[in-house]
Amino acid sequence: MKYDLIVVGGGPGGLMAAKTAAEDGLKVVLIERKKDLTKIHRACAQLFYTHKVTASPDSEAGKAHADGYIEPVSVELLADKCRFHFPGPGFSIDYDGSYTPCYHWIDLSPSKYIIHRHKPYDKIWALYYDKEVFLAGLLASVQKAGVEVLQETVAMGAEDTPDGVKVRIRGKSGERTLEASKAIAADGRESIIVDSLGLNNSRQVMTPPIKILAYEMEGVETNLPPFSFLWIAIPSLSPMNFGVGIAGENRVLSWVLTTSNLSATTIFDNFMKYPSFVPWFRNARIVKKTAAGSDVGLRTPIREPVAGNVVIVGDAGAPVETWIQGALACGYLAVKAIEKELNGQKGYQEYIDWWQRAFAFNDPHYWKVAAVFPLNQICTDEEVDYIYSLFEGRVGCAMGLIANNLDLIKKGRPELYEKLIKTGPPPAGS
Numbered sequence: 360m361k362y363d364l365i366v367v368g369g370g371p372g373g374l375m376a377a378k379t380a381a382e383d384g385l386k387v388v389l390i391e392r393k394k395d396l397t398k399i400h401r402a403c404a405q406l407f408y409t410h411k412v413t414a415s416p417d418s419e420a421g422k423a424h425a426d427g428y429i430e431p432v433s434v435e436l437l438a439d440k441c442r443f444h445f446p447g448p449g450f451s452i453d454y455d456g457s458y459t460p461c462y463h464w465i466d467l468s469p470s471k472y473i474i475h476r477h478k479p480y481d482k483i484w485a486l487y488y489d490k491e492v493f494l495a496g497l498l499a500s501v502q503k504a505g506v507e508v509l510q511e512t513v514a515m516g517a518e519d520t521p522d523g524v525k526v527r528i529r530g531k532s533g534e535r536t537l538e539a540s541k542a543i544a545a546d547g548r549e550s551i552i553v554d555s556l557g558l559n560n561s562r563q564v565m566t567p568p569i570k571i572l573a574y575e576m577e578g579v580e581t582n583l584p585p586f587s588f589l590w591i592a593i594p595s596l597s598p599m600n601f602g603v604g605i606a607g608e609n610r611v612l613s614w615v616l617t618t619s620n621l622s623a624t625t626i627f628d629n630f631m632k633y634p635s636f637v638p639w640f641r642n643a644r645i646v647k648k649t650a651a652g653s654d655v656g657l658r659t660p661i662r663e664p665v666a667g668n669v670v671i672v673g674d675a676g677a678p679v680e681t682w683i684q685g686a687l688a689c690g691y692l693a694v695k696a697i698e699k700e701l702n703g704q705k706g707y708q709e710y711i712d713w714w715q716r717a718f719a720f721n722d723p724h725y726w727k728v729a730a731v732f733p734l735n736q737i738c739t740d741e742e743v744d745y746i747y748s749l750f751e752g753r754v755g756c757a758m759g760l761i762a763n764n765l766d767l768i769k770k771g772r773p774e775l776y777e778k779l780i781k782t783g784p785p786p787a788g789s
């Protein structure tokens with residue numbers, strides 16, 4: 360064998376896997392299709408979540424909000440850098456780029472009724488960080504550890520063989536096949552490796568395709584507390600909420616996730632013209648644009664992310680996203696599992712068990728409650744305003760508050776209550 364390990368994909372999961380394996384003495388090659396893997400073209404909010412994001416832990420809908428990695432992590436702020444700690448898997452990783460603490464998480468209605476998910480100014484629940492700087496730091500460690508990094512090289516498929524794995528690649532010098540004892544598929548949401556191994560055949564497609572567009576903007580004037588993260592529900596514009604992160608003085612990251620037939624660009628243009636939001640964007644300019652999405656909707660997660668000699672890492676096996684931190688944890692633990700297997704021990708089952716408990720999307724309960732009250736699809740703008748106005752000043756996530764206080768809506772607007780319970784779950788206790 361030329362290599363002990365082929366890692367396909369140089370995102371957070373693949374880089375972490377390559378670094379861990381090479382530092383432990385394995386001979387590793389990393390395949391990445393981008394010319395410069397540190398440049399991100401895929402939309403990402405770049406938040407490092409410091410708390411498990413369950414805004415209303417005692418409500419079903421509140422629990423639904425943590426979709427990615429749910430093991431505890433922490434951030435240590437040092438003089439010149441941050442250190443991200445992952446006590447579950449048992450590693451730490453340094454980051455020396457800029458960061459902004461995020462204090463507020465806010466739900467906004469069309470007329471800007473506000474619901475705070477945390478008590479304002481109570482705690483930092485996430486850091487905005489620079490994913491490109493973070494990836495550059497990981498790449499430097501990967502190179503220092505001796506990994507052969509092939510950028511501008513596309514993996515075209517993998518074949519699991521009785522004594523190893525073959526990966527077909529196409530690079531600047533043409534096509535060839537690499538061989539190794541093991542491989543890691545860390546090639547993201549539309550993994551070619553997962554597909555070529557037939558692992559998508561048993562996954563269900565759960566949603567229509569989702570388009571995602573993200574803008575980094577300057578000159579946005581929101582009058583909201585700095586360092587806030589917002590979800591904005593405007594049914595007349597999109598069946599899904601807008602996200603807006605206020606990352607500093609007038610600097611904003613905004614994104615549209617939508618299943619609408621309209622393009623995400625058109626939807627965002629309409630958002631900037633929506634009467635209550637026009638003042639935000641009067642002097643705004645777009646400084647960077649990224650996008651994401653695909654022709655296929657969200658797929659159910661891969662239950663057992665190991666196929667013979669290939670281990671699946673990060674978004675390659677996930678319905679939505681493992682988050683950066685989840686992909687890192689996967690990369691690290693997948694390598695530890697592979698090392699055990701190479702030494703004749705059983706490592707895969709530990710990885711499978713960990714994968715099934717470390718991500719909210721593996722809990723069937725998550726899927727049951729994730730769809731609670733798809734407000735944008737069943738309400739008008741005015742109805743969303745009414746519902747949010749009932750909870751203004753209260754702390755909790757909008758869905759959790761609604762699910763736990765349906766009688767308030769029943770008292771004020773019985774017809775709206777009927778509409779909600781027809782689409783969502785029955786009220787608690789009934």
Ligand SMILES: Cc1cc2nc3c(=O)[nH]c(=O)nc-3n(C[C@H](O)[C@H](O)[C@H](O)COP(=O)(O)OP(=O)(O)OC[C@H]3O[C@@H](n4cnc5c(N)ncnc54)[C@H](O)[C@@H]3O)c2cc1C
Nearest residue numbers: 368370371372392404405406514547673674680682683686
């Ligand atoms: C709108 C949006 C907002 C998000 N916000 C956050 C956030 O705030 N915080 C957070 O932690 N996470 C966030 N995420 C999720 C996060 O981006 C992903 O979960 C994370 O990047 C997954 O890492 P990964 O290594 O598994 O895959 P990816 O980051 O997707 O990396 C996969 C890599 O594989 C490469 N690749 C793909 N196919 C091939 C191929 N055939 N051959 C060679 N290379 C290939 C790609 O170029 C890429 O570099 C967000 C995602 C979206 C869409």
